Amino acid sequence: MYVARILYPVTVLGPGKRIGIWFAGCKHKCSGCSNPELWNMDKKYYVTVQQVTQLIRKIADKRRIDGFTLTGGEPMEQAEDIVKLLEQVKDISDDVLLYTGYEIDELILDRQRKLLNKVSVLIDGRYKKELNDNSFLRGSSNQNIHILNEKYKQKYLNYIRNGHNEIQNFMINNAVISVGIHKKDFKL
Numbered sequence: 001m002y003v004a005r006i007l008y009p010v011t012v013l014g015p016g017k018r019i020g021i022w023f024a025g026c027k028h029k030c031s032g033c034s035n036p037e038l039w040n041m042d043k044k045y046y047v048t049v050q051q052v053t054q055l056i057r058k059i060a061d062k063r064r065i066d067g068f069t070l071t072g073g074e075p076m077e078q079a080e081d082i083v084k085l086l087e088q089v090k091d092i093s094d095d096v097l098l099y100t101g102y103e104i105d106e107l108i109l110d111r112q113r114k115l116l117n118k119v120s121v122l123i124d125g126r127y128k129k130e131l132n133d134n135s136f137l138r139g140s141s142n143q144n145i146h147i148l149n150e151k152y153k154q155k156y157l158n159y160i161r162n163g164h165n166e167i168q169n170f171m172i173n174n175a176v177i178s179v180g181i182h183k184k185d186f187k188l
Contacts (some may be wrong), residue, residue, distance in 0.1 A: 001081035002045040003052060004038050004073065005177065008059050012168045012180040013137070014097040014121070015159040016066025019056060020179065023082075026074035028101035032129030034139065034182055038073035049081050053088045060092045067095030067120070076100045079111040086118045095152055097121045104146055120149040121156055132183065136163050139181055 002024040010020035025041035026033075033039075059065065068089070075082055075098055086096060098119045100107070107116060116122065123138060123145050131140035137160070138145065147156050167180040 001047060001049060001052065001078050001085070002041040002073070003047050004035075004045050005172070006052070006055060007170050007177070007179065008063065008065075010069055010168065010179055012166045013069040013071070014067055014095075015155060017064055018067045018069045018097075019059060019065055020069045020071065021052070023070065023072040023075045023078055025077045026072055026101065027077065028074060028126050030101065030127040030129075032132070033127055035071075035073065041077075049084045049088065052085055056089050056092065060089075065093050067093045067097060069097045069099075071099040074101055076102055076107065076112055076115065079109070079115040083111070083114050083118060086115075090118075094118075094149075095120050095155075097123070099123045101126045104144070116148065120147070120152040122146040122148055134165055134181070134183060136160060136165055137181060 004022045004024045007020045009017035011017060013020060022038060024038045024045040026039045029039055070082065096119045102124060104122060104124045107113065123143055125143035128140040128142050131142050133141050135141045145160065147153050165181040167178055167182065170177045170179065
């Protein structure tokens, strides 16, 4: 699988302290994308499912994990590997929030449907810079929030009702990684 970064604790892309995983590879190439460096599945991002599982377990050994947020790039382009990963870490958390540029009714491939069955909340739709109006949890207002797991429905309804977009910065290798839903003209 191709993973560009794994960050913890991500607190601005879903409720609680989450492990955020940014996958590399995206065919959508939306104008104004906040992560254009993740459009290609560059070999420098290649890791095995087992390596990612081990890192997640290492984090979980010492810290509380409230869920996983999967974004990118485009996670649906690696659906089979992500299903394997989520199977291996479901004992840590089965609360999975996934961002995709596909709309939910476009996700018809068997591997995509299998991944959807593991997702608590799906935020779907291509990013449209002209529709970036600071909608909570969404880069642009055309994107939709789908609560797919009844177990987490009330948790997410409360989170959405009371939430507002925030930015969280991580310092990695003398560089700042800015996480969250950014305003249209955001520049680091």
